[in-house]
Amino acid sequence: MDITRRQFAKICAAGLGSSSLAALGFSPDPVLAEVREFKLTGATETRNTCPYCSVSCGLIMHSLGDRAKNAEESIFHIEGDPDHPVNRGTLCPKGAGLVDFIHSPNRLRYPEYRAPGSSAWKRISWDEAFTKVARLMKDDRDKNFVAKNAAGATVNRWLTTGFLAASASSNESGHITHKVIRNLGILGFDNQARV
Amino acid sequence: MQTVMQPGEVESPRGDIPFLFLPLRDDLFASRARRFRQLAENHALGGFLRLMGQLAESQQQVIDAFPAQPAPSPSYLEECARGGFPPLGVFGWQRDPTWRDGLRRLLESMVGKQLPKPAGVACARLERCGEDELERFATGLLSQDFAGVPPEAVPFVAGALQIYWTAMARTLTGRQLPRLEPANLCPVCGSPPVAAVVKSDGGQDGLRYLCCSLCSSQWHMVRAICSNCDASKGITYFGIDGQPGPVSAESCSQCHSYLKIIKLEESPGADPQADDLATLAIDLLLEREGCRRGGANLQFHPGSL
Numbered sequence: 001m002d003i004t005r006r007q008f009a010k011i012c013a014a015g016l017g018s019s020s021l022a023a024l025g026f027s028p029d030p031v032l033a034e035v036r037e038f039k040l041t042g043a044t045e046t047r048n049t050c051p052y053c054s055v056s057c058g059l060i061m062h063s064l065g066d067r068a069k070n071a072e073e074s075i076f077h078i079e080g081d082p083d084h085p086v087n088r089g090t091l092c093p094k095g096a097g098l099v100d101f102i103h104s105p106n107r108l109r110y111p112e113y114r115a116p117g118s119s120a121w122k123r124i125s126w127d128e129a130f131t132k133v134a135r136l137m138k139d140d141r142d143k144n145f146v147a148k149n150a151a152g153a154t155v156n157r158w159l160t161t162g163f164l165a166a167s168a169s170s171n172e173s174g175h176i177t178h179k180v181i182r183n184l185g186i187l188g189f190d191n192q193a194r195v
Numbered sequence: 196m197q198t199v200m201q202p203g204e205v206e207s208p209r210g211d212i213p214f215l216f217l218p219l220r221d222d223l224f225a226s227r228a229r230r231f232r233q234l235a236e237n238h239a240l241g242g243f244l245r246l247m248g249q250l251a252e253s254q255q256q257v258i259d260a261f262p263a264q265p266a267p268s269p270s271y272l273e274e275c276a277r278g279g280f281p282p283l284g285v286f287g288w289q290r291d292p293t294w295r296d297g298l299r300r301l302l303e304s305m306v307g308k309q310l311p312k313p314a315g316v317a318c319a320r321l322e323r324c325g326e327d328e329l330e331r332f333a334t335g336l337l338s339q340d341f342a343g344v345p346p347e348a349v350p351f352v353a354g355a356l357q358i359y360w361t362a363m364a365r366t367l368t369g370r371q372l373p374r375l376e377p378a379n380l381c382p383v384c385g386s387p388p389v390a391a392v393v394k395s396d397g398g399q400d401g402l403r404y405l406c407c408s409l410c411s412s413q414w415h416m417v418r419a420i421c422s423n424c425d426a427s428k429g430i431t432y433f434g435i436d437g438q439p440g441p442v443s444a445e446s447c448s449q450c451h452s453y454l455k456i457i458k459l460e461e462s463p464g465a466d467p468q469a470d471d472l473a474t475l476a477i478d479l480l481l482e483r484e485g486c487r488r489g490g491a492n493l494q495f496h497p498g499s500l
Contacts, residue, residue: 009488009496009497010487010488011475011479011482011488011495012479012500014500015497015499016475016479016497019496019497020346020347020349020350020495020496021240021475022346023346023496024243024246024346024350025312025314026243026311030240031239031240031475034476038436038438038476039435040433040435040436040480040481040484042431042432042433043431043432043434044430044431044432045419047419060418081418082418083212083402089400
Protein backbone atom coordinates (compact mmCIF):
# COMPACT_ATOMS: atom_id res chain seq x y z
CA MET A 1 0.00 0.00 0.00
CA ASP A 2 1.41 3.36 -0.92
CA ILE A 3 -0.39 6.35 0.48
CA THR A 4 2.58 8.67 0.63
CA ARG A 5 1.34 12.22 0.31
CA ARG A 6 4.63 13.85 -0.45
CA GLN A 7 7.88 12.83 -2.00
CA PHE A 8 10.88 14.17 -0.11
CA ALA A 9 14.28 14.89 -1.54
CA LYS A 10 16.36 11.77 -1.42
CA ILE A 11 19.87 11.64 -0.03
CA CYS A 12 22.12 9.53 -2.22
CA ALA A 13 25.78 9.18 -3.13
CA ALA A 14 25.33 10.76 -6.57
CA GLY A 15 23.69 13.86 -5.11
CA LEU A 16 26.17 14.64 -2.33
CA GLY A 17 28.64 16.29 -4.75
CA SER A 18 26.16 19.13 -5.27
CA SER A 19 24.65 19.10 -1.75
CA SER A 20 24.93 21.75 0.98
CA LEU A 21 27.84 19.73 2.32
CA ALA A 22 29.93 20.09 -0.84
CA ALA A 23 28.73 23.62 -1.60
CA LEU A 24 30.06 24.73 1.79
CA GLY A 25 33.48 23.33 0.96
CA PHE A 26 33.43 19.90 2.62
CA SER A 27 34.25 16.80 0.66
CA PRO A 28 31.68 13.99 0.83
CA ASP A 29 34.45 11.45 0.10
CA PRO A 30 35.11 10.38 3.73
CA VAL A 31 31.48 9.46 4.30
CA LEU A 32 31.22 7.74 0.92
CA ALA A 33 34.32 5.70 1.79
CA GLU A 34 32.77 4.76 5.14
CA VAL A 35 29.56 3.65 3.53
CA ARG A 36 31.43 1.25 1.29
CA GLU A 37 32.66 -0.53 4.46
CA PHE A 38 29.42 -0.33 6.44
CA LYS A 39 26.75 -3.00 6.60
CA LEU A 40 23.16 -2.55 7.76
CA THR A 41 21.71 -4.55 10.63
CA GLY A 42 17.99 -4.94 11.16
CA ALA A 43 15.87 -5.34 14.26
CA THR A 44 12.12 -5.51 14.73
CA GLU A 45 9.68 -4.40 17.42
CA THR A 46 6.54 -6.50 17.79
CA ARG A 47 3.50 -5.81 19.99
CA ASN A 48 2.15 -8.60 22.16
CA THR A 49 0.27 -9.20 25.41
CA CYS A 50 1.89 -10.49 28.57
CA PRO A 51 0.82 -14.13 29.08
CA TYR A 52 0.95 -14.10 32.86
CA CYS A 53 -2.26 -12.64 34.25
CA SER A 54 -5.67 -11.15 33.57
CA VAL A 55 -4.35 -7.57 33.62
CA SER A 56 -3.04 -8.28 30.08
CA CYS A 57 -0.27 -5.70 29.94
CA GLY A 58 0.91 -4.57 26.52
CA LEU A 59 4.45 -5.55 25.52
CA ILE A 60 6.94 -4.59 22.84
CA MET A 61 9.29 -7.43 21.95
CA HIS A 62 12.61 -6.55 20.30
CA SER A 63 14.20 -9.12 18.07
CA LEU A 64 17.25 -9.17 15.86
CA GLY A 65 17.03 -9.93 12.19
CA ASP A 66 14.91 -8.57 9.39
CA ARG A 67 11.79 -10.66 9.15
CA ALA A 68 11.19 -9.57 5.56
CA LYS A 69 14.39 -11.34 4.59
CA ASN A 70 13.70 -14.46 6.65
CA ALA A 71 16.79 -13.96 8.77
CA GLU A 72 16.88 -15.94 11.97
CA GLU A 73 15.05 -14.09 14.68
CA SER A 74 16.01 -13.84 18.25
CA ILE A 75 14.16 -11.86 20.91
CA PHE A 76 16.71 -9.93 22.93
CA HIS A 77 14.60 -7.46 24.89
CA ILE A 78 11.03 -7.03 26.10
CA GLU A 79 9.63 -3.77 27.45
CA GLY A 80 6.20 -2.62 28.57
CA ASP A 81 4.32 -0.92 25.73
CA PRO A 82 4.38 2.78 26.68
CA ASP A 83 1.32 3.47 24.51
CA HIS A 84 -0.80 0.66 25.99
CA PRO A 85 -3.71 2.08 28.01
CA VAL A 86 -3.54 -0.73 30.59
CA ASN A 87 0.06 -0.52 31.71
CA ARG A 88 1.50 2.60 30.01
CA GLY A 89 4.94 1.04 29.73
CA THR A 90 5.13 -0.52 33.18
CA LEU A 91 5.57 -4.21 33.97
CA CYS A 92 5.45 -6.22 37.18
CA PRO A 93 8.56 -8.22 38.19
CA LYS A 94 7.20 -11.31 36.44
CA GLY A 95 6.53 -9.41 33.23
CA ALA A 96 9.88 -7.65 33.44
CA GLY A 97 11.57 -11.06 33.41
CA LEU A 98 9.76 -12.30 30.31
CA VAL A 99 12.82 -12.40 28.09
CA ASP A 100 14.39 -14.98 30.41
CA PHE A 101 11.14 -16.94 30.39
CA ILE A 102 11.33 -17.11 26.59
CA HIS A 103 14.94 -18.33 26.57
CA SER A 104 14.63 -20.54 29.67
CA PRO A 105 16.11 -24.00 29.16
CA ASN A 106 13.37 -25.30 31.49
CA ARG A 107 10.48 -24.33 29.23
CA LEU A 108 7.91 -27.02 28.49
CA ARG A 109 8.38 -27.86 24.83
CA TYR A 110 6.29 -31.02 24.42
CA PRO A 111 3.58 -32.95 26.31
CA GLU A 112 4.75 -34.98 29.30
CA TYR A 113 2.89 -37.52 31.40
CA ARG A 114 3.35 -38.57 35.01
CA ALA A 115 1.37 -41.72 35.76
CA PRO A 116 -0.54 -41.94 39.07
CA GLY A 117 1.88 -43.05 41.78
CA SER A 118 4.94 -42.43 39.63
CA SER A 119 7.53 -39.74 40.30
CA ALA A 120 8.93 -39.56 36.77
CA TRP A 121 7.74 -37.49 33.83
CA LYS A 122 7.64 -39.27 30.50
CA ARG A 123 7.62 -37.56 27.11
CA ILE A 124 4.57 -38.48 25.02
CA SER A 125 3.32 -37.46 21.58
CA TRP A 126 0.60 -34.86 21.01
CA ASP A 127 -1.69 -37.65 19.74
CA GLU A 128 -1.20 -39.61 22.91
CA ALA A 129 -1.79 -36.51 25.00
CA PHE A 130 -5.03 -35.57 23.25
CA THR A 131 -6.29 -39.17 23.38
CA LYS A 132 -5.52 -39.43 27.10
CA VAL A 133 -7.20 -36.12 27.93
CA ALA A 134 -10.26 -36.96 25.83
CA ARG A 135 -10.53 -40.41 27.42
CA LEU A 136 -10.33 -39.03 30.98
CA MET A 137 -12.84 -36.28 30.18
CA LYS A 138 -15.29 -38.72 28.61
CA ASP A 139 -15.03 -41.20 31.50
CA ASP A 140 -15.51 -38.48 34.13
CA ARG A 141 -18.41 -36.91 32.25
CA ASP A 142 -20.19 -40.23 31.72
CA LYS A 143 -19.88 -40.96 35.43
CA ASN A 144 -20.78 -37.57 36.90
CA PHE A 145 -22.97 -35.72 34.39
CA VAL A 146 -26.10 -34.25 36.01
CA ALA A 147 -28.94 -34.14 33.50
CA LYS A 148 -31.74 -33.15 35.90
CA ASN A 149 -31.78 -31.64 39.37
CA ALA A 150 -33.73 -32.87 42.41
CA ALA A 151 -36.85 -31.02 41.25
CA GLY A 152 -36.73 -32.77 37.86
CA ALA A 153 -35.73 -29.68 35.86
CA THR A 154 -33.18 -30.21 33.03
CA VAL A 155 -29.82 -28.69 34.05
CA ASN A 156 -27.15 -30.63 32.03
CA ARG A 157 -24.28 -29.92 34.41
CA TRP A 158 -20.81 -31.44 34.59
CA LEU A 159 -19.41 -30.26 37.90
CA THR A 160 -16.50 -32.64 38.51
CA THR A 161 -14.17 -31.12 35.90
CA GLY A 162 -12.97 -27.55 35.50
CA PHE A 163 -11.11 -25.74 32.72
CA LEU A 164 -8.48 -23.02 32.67
CA ALA A 165 -7.60 -21.11 29.49
CA ALA A 166 -4.85 -18.56 28.89
CA SER A 167 -4.78 -14.91 29.88
CA ALA A 168 -3.51 -13.51 26.61
CA SER A 169 -6.35 -14.99 24.57
CA SER A 170 -8.10 -12.84 22.03
CA ASN A 171 -11.87 -12.26 22.13
CA GLU A 172 -12.19 -14.89 19.44
CA SER A 173 -10.41 -17.65 21.33
CA GLY A 174 -12.37 -16.63 24.44
CA HIS A 175 -15.57 -17.09 22.45
CA ILE A 176 -14.50 -20.50 21.17
CA THR A 177 -13.45 -21.61 24.67
CA HIS A 178 -16.84 -20.58 25.97
CA LYS A 179 -18.73 -22.45 23.23
CA VAL A 180 -16.75 -25.69 23.58
CA ILE A 181 -16.61 -25.86 27.36
CA ARG A 182 -20.18 -24.73 28.06
CA ASN A 183 -21.45 -27.24 25.49
CA LEU A 184 -19.90 -30.00 27.57
CA GLY A 185 -21.79 -28.72 30.63
CA ILE A 186 -18.73 -27.52 32.54
CA LEU A 187 -19.53 -24.61 34.83
CA GLY A 188 -16.13 -24.08 36.43
CA PHE A 189 -13.94 -22.44 33.82
CA ASP A 190 -11.85 -19.36 33.67
CA ASN A 191 -10.11 -17.58 30.88
CA GLN A 192 -7.12 -16.24 32.69
CA ALA A 193 -4.25 -17.12 34.89
CA ARG A 194 -4.72 -15.25 38.17
CA VAL A 195 -4.46 -18.58 40.03
CA MET B 196 13.09 13.61 37.77
CA GLN B 197 12.94 10.55 39.97
CA THR B 198 11.35 11.14 43.36
CA VAL B 199 11.70 8.75 46.27
CA MET B 200 8.36 7.31 47.31
CA GLN B 201 7.55 7.36 51.03
CA PRO B 202 6.03 4.39 52.89
CA GLY B 203 2.27 4.31 52.40
CA GLU B 204 2.46 6.49 49.31
CA VAL B 205 0.85 5.21 46.14
CA GLU B 206 2.23 6.22 42.76
CA SER B 207 -0.28 8.36 40.90
CA PRO B 208 -1.46 7.09 37.54
CA ARG B 209 0.43 8.40 34.55
CA GLY B 210 -2.72 9.87 33.07
CA ASP B 211 -3.13 10.92 29.49
CA ILE B 212 -0.31 10.92 27.00
CA PRO B 213 0.56 14.56 26.21
CA PHE B 214 -0.02 15.03 22.48
CA LEU B 215 2.14 18.06 21.80
CA PHE B 216 5.27 19.69 23.17
CA LEU B 217 5.84 23.22 21.89
CA PRO B 218 9.50 24.27 21.51
CA LEU B 219 9.57 26.04 24.87
CA ARG B 220 13.08 25.15 25.98
CA ASP B 221 15.08 28.38 26.21
CA ASP B 222 18.29 26.62 25.25
CA LEU B 223 16.85 24.72 22.25
CA PHE B 224 19.48 25.90 19.75
CA ALA B 225 22.30 26.06 22.31
CA SER B 226 21.82 22.40 23.17
CA ARG B 227 21.66 21.62 19.45
CA ALA B 228 25.00 23.43 19.04
CA ARG B 229 26.45 21.35 21.90
CA ARG B 230 25.27 18.18 20.23
CA PHE B 231 26.76 19.20 16.85
CA ARG B 232 30.12 19.87 18.54
CA GLN B 233 29.98 16.54 20.35
CA LEU B 234 29.10 14.62 17.18
CA ALA B 235 31.84 16.37 15.18
CA GLU B 236 34.58 14.65 17.21
CA ASN B 237 36.24 11.94 15.10
CA HIS B 238 33.46 12.13 12.53
CA ALA B 239 33.98 11.70 8.79
CA LEU B 240 32.07 14.96 8.31
CA GLY B 241 33.48 16.70 11.40
CA GLY B 242 34.11 20.03 9.67
CA PHE B 243 30.58 20.25 8.35
CA LEU B 244 29.04 19.32 11.71
CA ARG B 245 31.19 21.93 13.47
CA LEU B 246 29.96 24.59 11.04
CA MET B 247 26.35 23.51 11.66
CA GLY B 248 27.10 23.78 15.37
CA GLN B 249 28.32 27.34 14.92
CA LEU B 250 25.12 28.08 13.04
CA ALA B 251 22.97 26.62 15.84
CA GLU B 252 24.91 28.78 18.32
CA SER B 253 24.08 31.86 16.25
CA GLN B 254 20.44 30.76 16.01
CA GLN B 255 20.36 30.75 19.82
CA GLN B 256 21.78 34.31 19.98
CA VAL B 257 19.25 35.56 17.43
CA ILE B 258 16.20 33.93 19.01
CA ASP B 259 17.24 35.21 22.46
CA ALA B 260 16.99 38.77 21.10
CA PHE B 261 14.11 38.12 18.69
CA PRO B 262 11.30 40.71 18.96
CA ALA B 263 8.16 39.34 20.63
CA GLN B 264 5.70 38.19 17.99
CA PRO B 265 1.94 38.73 18.36
CA ALA B 266 0.02 35.49 18.85
CA PRO B 267 -2.57 34.56 16.21
CA SER B 268 -6.04 35.73 17.24
CA PRO B 269 -8.27 33.30 19.20
CA SER B 270 -10.91 33.39 16.47
CA TYR B 271 -8.32 32.46 13.84
CA LEU B 272 -7.07 29.60 16.03
CA GLU B 273 -10.62 28.30 16.50
CA GLU B 274 -11.20 28.45 12.77
CA CYS B 275 -8.03 26.40 12.18
CA ALA B 276 -9.05 23.82 14.80
CA ARG B 277 -12.50 23.48 13.17
CA GLY B 278 -11.07 23.14 9.68
CA GLY B 279 -8.23 20.82 10.71
CA PHE B 280 -5.49 23.23 9.59
CA PRO B 281 -2.23 23.87 11.38
CA PRO B 282 -2.45 27.45 12.76
CA LEU B 283 1.07 28.38 11.61
CA GLY B 284 0.92 26.36 8.41
CA VAL B 285 3.80 27.03 6.04
CA PHE B 286 1.29 27.85 3.32
CA GLY B 287 -1.64 29.19 5.35
CA TRP B 288 0.21 31.56 7.69
CA GLN B 289 1.54 34.78 6.22
CA ARG B 290 5.11 34.89 7.52
CA ASP B 291 6.13 38.24 8.91
CA PRO B 292 9.11 39.99 7.24
CA THR B 293 10.79 39.91 10.68
CA TRP B 294 12.15 36.51 9.65
CA ARG B 295 14.47 38.34 7.23
CA ASP B 296 15.76 40.56 10.06
CA GLY B 297 16.47 37.31 11.86
CA LEU B 298 18.38 36.07 8.83
CA ARG B 299 20.40 39.28 8.67
CA ARG B 300 21.35 39.03 12.34
CA LEU B 301 22.10 35.34 11.88
CA LEU B 302 24.49 36.11 9.02
CA GLU B 303 26.11 38.98 10.98
CA SER B 304 26.72 36.64 13.86
CA MET B 305 28.17 33.97 11.53
CA VAL B 306 30.49 36.37 9.73
CA GLY B 307 32.02 37.28 13.09
CA LYS B 308 33.11 33.67 13.52
CA GLN B 309 36.02 31.78 12.08
CA LEU B 310 34.34 30.03 9.17
CA PRO B 311 35.61 27.85 6.34
CA LYS B 312 36.05 30.11 3.30
CA PRO B 313 33.10 28.83 1.20
CA ALA B 314 30.78 29.30 4.18
CA GLY B 315 31.99 32.88 4.64
CA VAL B 316 31.43 33.56 0.94
CA ALA B 317 27.93 32.03 1.13
CA CYS B 318 27.02 34.26 4.08
CA ALA B 319 28.37 37.37 2.37
CA ARG B 320 26.43 36.56 -0.79
CA LEU B 321 23.21 36.00 1.16
CA GLU B 322 23.65 39.36 2.92
CA ARG B 323 23.49 41.03 -0.46
CA CYS B 324 20.33 39.19 -1.60
CA GLY B 325 17.22 41.28 -2.16
CA GLU B 326 13.91 40.78 -0.35
CA ASP B 327 12.20 39.13 -3.29
CA GLU B 328 14.97 36.64 -3.75
CA LEU B 329 15.00 35.72 -0.06
CA GLU B 330 11.22 35.29 -0.07
CA ARG B 331 11.54 33.04 -3.10
CA PHE B 332 14.17 30.93 -1.30
CA ALA B 333 11.91 30.71 1.76
CA THR B 334 8.87 29.62 -0.27
CA GLY B 335 10.99 26.97 -2.00
CA LEU B 336 12.36 25.55 1.24
CA LEU B 337 9.02 25.57 3.03
CA SER B 338 7.42 23.63 0.20
CA GLN B 339 10.29 21.08 0.14
CA ASP B 340 11.32 22.30 -3.28
CA PHE B 341 15.06 22.79 -3.02
CA ALA B 342 15.60 23.24 -6.75
CA GLY B 343 15.71 27.05 -6.87
CA VAL B 344 17.72 27.53 -3.68
CA PRO B 345 21.55 27.53 -3.80
CA PRO B 346 22.81 24.56 -1.72
CA GLU B 347 25.24 26.77 0.23
CA ALA B 348 22.40 29.14 1.22
CA VAL B 349 20.02 26.42 2.46
CA PRO B 350 21.37 25.94 6.03
CA PHE B 351 21.23 29.70 6.72
CA VAL B 352 17.85 30.52 5.15
CA ALA B 353 16.32 27.45 6.79
CA GLY B 354 18.03 28.44 10.03
CA ALA B 355 16.33 31.86 9.96
CA LEU B 356 12.94 30.32 9.14
CA GLN B 357 13.40 27.94 12.08
CA ILE B 358 14.01 30.92 14.37
CA TYR B 359 10.87 32.74 13.22
CA TRP B 360 8.62 29.66 13.35
CA THR B 361 9.98 28.58 16.72
CA ALA B 362 9.28 32.07 18.10
CA MET B 363 5.76 31.91 16.63
CA ALA B 364 5.12 28.41 18.00
CA ARG B 365 6.01 29.73 21.47
CA THR B 366 3.07 32.16 21.26
CA LEU B 367 0.72 29.15 21.25
CA THR B 368 1.62 28.18 24.83
CA GLY B 369 -1.36 26.63 26.58
CA ARG B 370 -3.30 25.96 23.38
CA GLN B 371 -4.70 22.54 22.57
CA LEU B 372 -4.00 21.68 18.95
CA PRO B 373 -5.65 18.72 17.24
CA ARG B 374 -3.81 15.95 15.41
CA LEU B 375 -3.56 16.65 11.70
CA GLU B 376 -4.49 14.33 8.90
CA PRO B 377 -1.99 13.03 7.74
CA ALA B 378 -0.73 12.52 11.28
CA ASN B 379 2.93 12.72 10.27
CA LEU B 380 2.77 16.47 9.73
CA CYS B 381 3.42 18.98 12.48
CA PRO B 382 0.15 20.11 14.13
CA VAL B 383 1.64 23.59 14.57
CA CYS B 384 3.08 24.39 11.13
CA GLY B 385 2.26 21.41 8.89
CA SER B 386 5.92 20.64 8.13
CA PRO B 387 7.27 17.09 7.91
CA PRO B 388 9.32 15.71 10.81
CA VAL B 389 13.10 15.64 10.63
CA ALA B 390 13.23 12.52 12.84
CA ALA B 391 11.48 10.92 15.80
CA VAL B 392 12.64 10.61 19.39
CA VAL B 393 11.80 7.98 21.99
CA LYS B 394 11.69 9.91 25.26
CA SER B 395 13.40 8.75 28.39
CA ASP B 396 12.21 11.13 31.08
CA GLY B 397 9.22 12.56 32.85
CA GLY B 398 5.99 10.65 32.40
CA GLN B 399 6.83 10.12 28.73
CA ASP B 400 9.40 7.37 29.20
CA GLY B 401 9.38 5.16 26.11
CA LEU B 402 6.88 7.24 24.12
CA ARG B 403 7.65 8.24 20.56
CA TYR B 404 7.37 11.86 19.39
CA LEU B 405 7.92 13.17 15.88
CA CYS B 406 10.11 16.29 15.78
CA CYS B 407 9.21 19.15 13.44
CA SER B 408 11.89 20.09 10.92
CA LEU B 409 10.80 23.74 11.04
CA CYS B 410 9.40 24.79 14.43
CA SER B 411 10.91 22.04 16.62
CA SER B 412 7.51 21.12 18.11
CA GLN B 413 7.14 17.47 19.02
CA TRP B 414 3.94 15.47 18.64
CA HIS B 415 3.03 12.00 19.82
CA MET B 416 2.76 8.99 17.56
CA VAL B 417 2.30 5.40 18.74
CA ARG B 418 5.53 3.38 18.67
CA ALA B 419 6.35 0.69 16.11
CA ILE B 420 3.99 1.82 13.37
CA CYS B 421 5.02 3.44 10.09
CA SER B 422 4.80 7.22 10.49
CA ASN B 423 4.06 7.52 6.79
CA CYS B 424 1.35 4.91 6.10
CA ASP B 425 0.28 3.67 9.58
CA ALA B 426 1.29 0.07 8.78
CA SER B 427 2.12 -1.96 11.88
CA LYS B 428 3.47 -5.02 10.09
CA GLY B 429 6.89 -5.28 8.47
CA ILE B 430 8.55 -2.45 10.43
CA THR B 431 12.32 -2.91 10.64
CA TYR B 432 14.86 -0.80 12.53
CA PHE B 433 18.07 -0.46 10.56
CA GLY B 434 21.36 0.55 12.10
CA ILE B 435 24.97 0.20 11.06
CA ASP B 436 26.75 -3.00 12.05
CA GLY B 437 29.40 -2.34 14.70
CA GLN B 438 28.44 1.35 15.07
CA PRO B 439 26.31 1.61 18.19
CA GLY B 440 24.39 4.84 18.58
CA PRO B 441 20.97 6.17 19.49
CA VAL B 442 19.84 6.52 15.85
CA SER B 443 18.20 3.84 13.75
CA ALA B 444 15.97 4.08 10.70
CA GLU B 445 12.40 2.87 11.18
CA SER B 446 11.55 1.50 7.77
CA CYS B 447 8.30 0.15 6.43
CA SER B 448 8.04 -2.79 4.06
CA GLN B 449 4.59 -1.63 2.91
CA CYS B 450 5.35 1.89 1.65
CA HIS B 451 9.18 1.55 1.54
CA SER B 452 9.76 4.79 3.41
CA TYR B 453 11.79 5.34 6.56
CA LEU B 454 12.21 7.91 9.28
CA LYS B 455 15.12 8.04 11.70
CA ILE B 456 14.26 7.35 15.33
CA ILE B 457 16.51 8.44 18.19
CA LYS B 458 16.49 6.64 21.55
CA LEU B 459 17.16 9.38 24.09
CA GLU B 460 17.73 6.74 26.75
CA GLU B 461 20.95 5.85 24.99
CA SER B 462 22.02 9.45 24.46
CA PRO B 463 20.10 12.02 26.51
CA GLY B 464 21.67 15.03 24.74
CA ALA B 465 20.77 13.83 21.24
CA ASP B 466 19.07 16.36 18.96
CA PRO B 467 16.94 15.35 15.96
CA GLN B 468 18.40 17.99 13.65
CA ALA B 469 22.03 17.29 14.63
CA ASP B 470 21.80 13.52 14.87
CA ASP B 471 20.08 13.38 11.49
CA LEU B 472 22.94 15.18 9.75
CA ALA B 473 25.53 13.13 11.63
CA THR B 474 24.01 9.90 10.31
CA LEU B 475 23.96 10.59 6.56
CA ALA B 476 25.65 7.19 6.20
CA ILE B 477 22.36 5.53 7.21
CA ASP B 478 20.54 7.49 4.47
CA LEU B 479 23.11 6.45 1.88
CA LEU B 480 22.85 2.78 2.87
CA LEU B 481 19.06 2.77 2.89
CA GLU B 482 18.86 4.57 -0.43
CA ARG B 483 20.90 1.70 -1.84
CA GLU B 484 18.27 -0.71 -0.44
CA GLY B 485 15.56 1.15 -2.32
CA CYS B 486 14.03 2.88 0.71
CA ARG B 487 13.07 6.54 0.58
CA ARG B 488 13.28 9.17 3.23
CA GLY B 489 9.94 9.90 4.89
CA GLY B 490 10.96 13.18 6.53
CA ALA B 491 12.94 16.26 5.65
CA ASN B 492 15.94 18.12 6.97
CA LEU B 493 15.26 21.73 6.00
CA GLN B 494 18.88 22.72 6.56
CA PHE B 495 20.32 20.28 4.07
CA HIS B 496 20.14 20.51 0.29
CA PRO B 497 20.68 16.88 -0.79
CA GLY B 498 22.10 17.91 -4.18
CA SER B 499 20.64 17.62 -7.62
CA LEU B 500 20.79 14.50 -9.79
